[in-house]
Amino acid sequence: MNQTNSIKEKLRQFMIILLPILVTQVGLFSMNFFDIMMSGKYSTGDVAGVSIGSSIWVPVYTGLSGILLAITPIVSQLIGAKKRDSVPYSVMQGIYLAVAMAIIIMIVGSFILNPLLNGMDLEGKVHQVAHDFLVALSFGMIPLFVYNVLRSFIDSLGETRVSMAITLISLPVNVLLNYLLIYGKFGFPELGGVGSGYASAITYWIITFIAIFVIKQFRPFSSYHIFRTFFKVSFKEWRAILKIGVPIGFAIFFETSIFAAVALLMSNYSTVTIASHQIAINFASLLYMLPMSISMALTIVVGFEAGAKRLKDAREYARLGIGIAVILSLFCAMSIFFFREYVASVYTDDTEVMRMTAHFLLFALFFQLSDAIAAPIQGALRGYKDVNVTFIMSLISYWVIGLPTGYVFAKYTDMGPFGYWLGLIAGLAVGAIALGSRLYFVQNIKYRKGYPS
Structure with a gap:
């Protein structure tokens, strides 16, 4: 990654970093996409079970892995400040922390999974598939968390094409394993939706070993000698990572868990409603990879410029990223409107599920603009290591405003399950406005006197 002196140079460097991140994010998300889509082709009960399992797993994974995203701004700023010798130590401590987090979540999950599923009003088939799917995924939890650290290190050097290549290699493997284990082809056991969980777990091991x-x-990775020295565990360095990572993780958790909460509330409706809602959310989440990728790219470039105390360049990158995200969001909104029936047909052959999914997708139109503003701003703020206020804003906008609003619409109007989507839209809009205000404060007031130590 290099210093830039004009908007044209910034745009070129930003796109070189962004495009591989986008491909990588879409590739990683596609594992979940193919889990749900291929389970949907197997049976409605299986796709509902995998959807419920994913709704529990995704906020836990994204929240905890969000903590490990702290490695990106830490390493980016170390490189910007020309402190290369400190990079291996931070990365190795991140790996140790990742392993510890994965073990803890597996232990906790073994105690709370059954009570959580028992507390939901699920059909027997859906309950069993959801349980077994999550158990299958747990076999890949440690390598997945470690991979997040390794990928953060790779991306922080601006070498995002490497992450992209690893993902592109592993994605066909995941799809093949899904095919073999869901449908029981070529002598493999026919596991239905549960097979997609084992397929993902195996794939997580593969991408970690490749990384x-x-x-x-x-x-340039080998020049840092990441695995040459296995440093002693340093709880001091863990605290430094957690100081930045925990607010990031909580902010991501508050955002993703509201979707999980809505999915759990949907369990009071029919299996068709559960499947339709989750398919629509899955596709909307696929489109979210655009602003999310821009967010991750902004963390890298803003962190690099902030570490070098080039605050004007950091501001220009932030404006550039937000502008690109808004333009792309308008295109995505139009695509949803015109192709919603086709999108629904990709996931399922059930006519009733297809019809309801297309209706849910109309609401997803309104997610696009809010996401296009909120996600890039979060990425820029992480580049500044400004993370504490962000997670408080996420809590308020999603859980204090979004979910209660959705509950009111769903329970006290004739909108039914679609009312929850109105609540999600309200929460996302408030979050975008609040984050915009915070970025203005950070760039124009907090850092006016120079970048703090």
Whole structure:
């Protein structure tokens, strides 16, 4: 990554970093996409079970892995400040922390999974598939968390094309394993939706081993000698990572868990409603990879410029990223409107599920603009290491405003399950406005006197 001196140079460097991140995010998300889509082709009960399992797993994973995203601004700022020798230590401590977090969540999950599912009014088939799907996923939890650290290190160097290549290699493997284990082809057991969980777990191991090999063997990664020294565990460094990472993780958790909460509330409706809602959310989440990727790219470039105390350049990158996100969101909204029936047909052959999914997708139109503003701003703020206020804003906008509003519409109007989507739209809009205000404060007031130590 290099210093830039004009908007044209910034746009070029930003796109070089962004496009591979986008491909990588879409690839990683596609694992969940194919889990749900291929389970949907197997049976409605299986797709409902996988959807419920995913709704529990995704906020837990994204929240905890969000903590590990702290490695990106930490390493970016170390490189910007020309402190290369400190990078291996931070990365290795991040790996230790990732393993510890994965073990803790597996232990906790073994105690709370059954009570959580028992507390939901699920059909027997849906309950069993959801349980077994999550158990299957747990076998890949440790490598997945470690991979998040390794990927954060790779991306922080601006080498996002490497992450993209790893994902593109692993995605066909995941789809093949889904095919073999869901449908029981070529002598493999026919596991239905549960098979997609084992397929994902195996894929997580594959991408982690590939990342380790690349970091050890290829420059510029090998020049940092990440695995040459296995440092002692440093709880002091863990605290430094957690100080930045926990607010990031909570902010992501508050955002993703509201979708999980709505999915759990949907369990009071029919299996068709559960499946339709989750399919629509799954597709909307696929489109969210655009602003999310821009967010991750902004963390890298803003962190690099902030570490070098080039605050004017950091501001220009933030404006550039937000502008790109807004333009792309308008295109996505139009695509949803015109192709919603086709999108629904990709996921399911059930006519009733298809019809309701298309109706849900109309509401997803309104997600696009809010996401296009909120996500890039979060990325820019992480680049500044300004994370504490963001997670408070996320809590208020999603859980204090979004979910209660949706509950009121769903329970006290004739909108039914669609009322929850109105609540989600309200929460996302408030979050976008609040984050915009915070970025203005950080860039124009907090940092006016120079970048703090």
